[in-house]
Amino acid sequence: MYFELFSQMKKQLGQLDKWLETATAYADSKKIESGVFGSLRLAPDQFPFARQVQITCDTAKLGAARLSGKEAPAQADTEVTLPELRARVQSVLKYLDGFAAKDFENTATRSITQPRWEGKTMTGADYMLEHVVPNFYFHLTTVYALLRHNGVAVGKRDFLGTLTQKAPAT
Amino acid sequence: MYFELFSQMKKQLGQLDKWLETATAYADSKKIESGVFGSLRLAPDQFPFARQVQITCDTAKLGAARLSGKEAPAQADTEVTLPELRARVQSVLKYLDGFAAKDFENTATRSITQPRWEGKTMTGADYMLEHVVPNFYFHLTTVYALLRHNGVAVGKRDFLGTLTQKAPAT
Numbered sequence: 001m002y003f004e005l006f007s008q009m010k011k012q013l014g015q016l017d018k019w020l021e022t023a024t025a026y027a028d029s030k031k032i033e034s035g036v037f038g039s040l041r042l043a044p045d046q047f048p049f050a051r052q053v054q055i056t057c058d059t060a061k062l063g064a065a066r067l068s069g070k071e072a073p074a075q076a077d078t079e080v081t082l083p084e085l086r087a088r089v090q091s092v093l094k095y096l097d098g099f100a101a102k103d104f105e106n107t108a109t110r111s112i113t114q115p116r117w118e119g120k121t122m123t124g125a126d127y128m129l130e131h132v133v134p135n136f137y138f139h140l141t142t143v144y145a146l147l148r149h150n151g152v153a154v155g156k157r158d159f160l161g162t163l164t165q166k167a168p169a170t
Numbered sequence: 171m172y173f174e175l176f177s178q179m180k181k182q183l184g185q186l187d188k189w190l191e192t193a194t195a196y197a198d199s200k201k202i203e204s205g206v207f208g209s210l211r212l213a214p215d216q217f218p219f220a221r222q223v224q225i226t227c228d229t230a231k232l233g234a235a236r237l238s239g240k241e242a243p244a245q246a247d248t249e250v251t252l253p254e255l256r257a258r259v260q261s262v263l264k265y266l267d268g269f270a271a272k273d274f275e276n277t278a279t280r281s282i283t284q285p286r287w288e289g290k291t292m293t294g295a296d297y298m299l300e301h302v303v304p305n306f307y308f309h310l311t312t313v314y315a316l317l318r319h320n321g322v323a324v325g326k327r328d329f330l331g332t333l334t335q336k337a338p339a340t
Contacts, residue, residue: 004295007299008304042212042315042319043319118338121335122333122335126334130331134178138311138329142311145311149319163292164293164300165287165292
């Protein structure tokens with residue numbers, strides 16, 4: 001289910017891109033300076049909006065890379081404006097397009113680590129469930145909450161996007 | 171991986187219970203009236219805090235029930251205070267304790283519907299990935315964001331809880 005979970009993250013990143021588009025139109029209509037959204041926070045000791053978008057992107061990018069034994073391209077985290085943040089989201093979408101189900105065949109038992117863990121490891125299965133999925137949705141929802149709190153017209157349907165549903169039998 | 175995803179949701183609900191405990195101590199220390207937290211919102215047209223906790227719980231409860239072909243007990247959504255909301259979380263944790271991996275053997279291809287879909291259906295696999303997981307983390311993170319925004323001392327580690335990590339070889 002790894003590939004399917006990442007496919008869903010791609011869908012969510014596509015929704016994120018749409019929220020940023022809506023936020024851009026809102027900022028333009030209100031003549032809000034281009035860097036204002038990037039520095040919004042819900043609490044003074046919380047990462048600002050731009051960093052939340054960057055971490056959302058990195059959680060998906062680094063998760064897919066580590067769980068398939070690939071090296072992800074480093075990105076400089078220099079985005080400040082909404083168009084720059086949209087470009088970041090789109091770059092990660094393009095990166096994730098390069099993965100196929102077979103890349104995750106050995107994922108469950110793979111040994112995963114990252115620099116800040118000081119040598120500690122997690123299995124691929126635990127890393128996906130305990131770290132990648134919760135972190136991805138945590139930062140994604142924080143971005144959404146910041147937009148909602150600051151008057152951008154996004155709603156629950158914009159969060160989920162279109163569901164794969166079958167019409168009732170007639 | 172259905173059972174494992176629900177096991178992770180149980181872990182997250184346990185973390186939610188701890189945030190509510192921290193919020194209760196904070197409210198007591200500041201002599202904040204017992205119903206204040208339950209009515210907090212990040213935007214005036216958003217469900218209030220208590221409803222966000224209830225939906226987080228229901229997403230896990232109804233998701234597990236529908237995906238395993240069981241009937242979940244209805245709950246009245248009458249909780250207002252933090253202790254009442256903690257009891258709701260704990261009731262769902264107890265309900266989820268009753269599931270085993272074998273309950274999800276036929277989940278992927280099961281046909282799922284719910285009242286508001288007016289007869290439309292989703293496969294179990296799509297329902298889990300597109301609906302249950304995103305909705306669960308959406309409402310869970312919204313609860314966390316409301317606490318952060320209102321001065322309760324919770325941080326990222328309280329969101330994720332303890333990770334299953336192996337110490338480095340010495």
